[in-house]
Amino acid sequence: MSVSSHLTPDPERRLWVIYSRVQDLLASTERKLWLFTFLAAAQAALARFASPGGLAAYLSIVLSALALPLGALALSPFLDNPRPSISQKPGPGKKGTAYSLLRERDLAGFSQADLTITLDKYLGGGVTAIPYYDDIIDQIVLGARAVVRKEFQLKVLCSLVFAGQLLFLAALLSRP
Numbered sequence: 001m002s003v004s005s006h007l008t009p010d011p012e013r014r015l016w017v018i019y020s021r022v023q024d025l026l027a028s029t030e031r032k033l034w035l036f037t038f039l040a041a042a043q044a045a046l047a048r049f050a051s052p053g054g055l056a057a058y059l060s061i062v063l064s065a066l067a068l069p070l071g072a073l074a075l076s077p078f079l080d081n082p083r084p085s086i087s088q089k090p091g092p093g094k095k096g097t098a099y100s101l102l103r104e105r106d107l108a109g110f111s112q113a114d115l116t117i118t119l120d121k122y123l124g125g126g127v128t129a130i131p132y133y134d135d136i137i138d139q140i141v142l143g144a145r146a147v148v149r150k151e152f153q154l155k156v157l158c159s160l161v162f163a164g165q166l167l168f169l170a171a172l173l174s175r176p
Helices: 003-007 011-050 055-075 104-108 112-122 131-173
Strands: none
Touching: 011 055, 011 104, 011 131, 055 131, 104 131, 112 131
């Protein structure tokens, strides 16, 4: 081992750690989306056949029905075009904004070129040496953007399902 080996850490290993974290969070978010989409379908069926009727039951079915296409849309794969800009900005937000290379929301704000430059500085060099590393960084950016998008869709889906459950409960409680 040379004297300067501590100055150039293994960038591939570090990039794979970031990539695997993004992919694990993406898989976790997709499992939650499947769960809430199934819950919306079950809730719509239950509200349709087990409720006494009325406006609250009808609105519960409508909200659950709105949640189903949202869940299907959130679970479908999307293609994302990388941003072709190269800049020396301090982060994905405004100038001087603090960011973390471990938060998906911050990673999603970078273009592939910006993240390559930032990770090259962060990891001590070597990231720009091999095009293979650029491919890993591209997958990190695309995965982070998918996580951010799917987390937003999950929040909307959960809100619809929760509102539908409250209306279904109101319909059951208003039963004569």
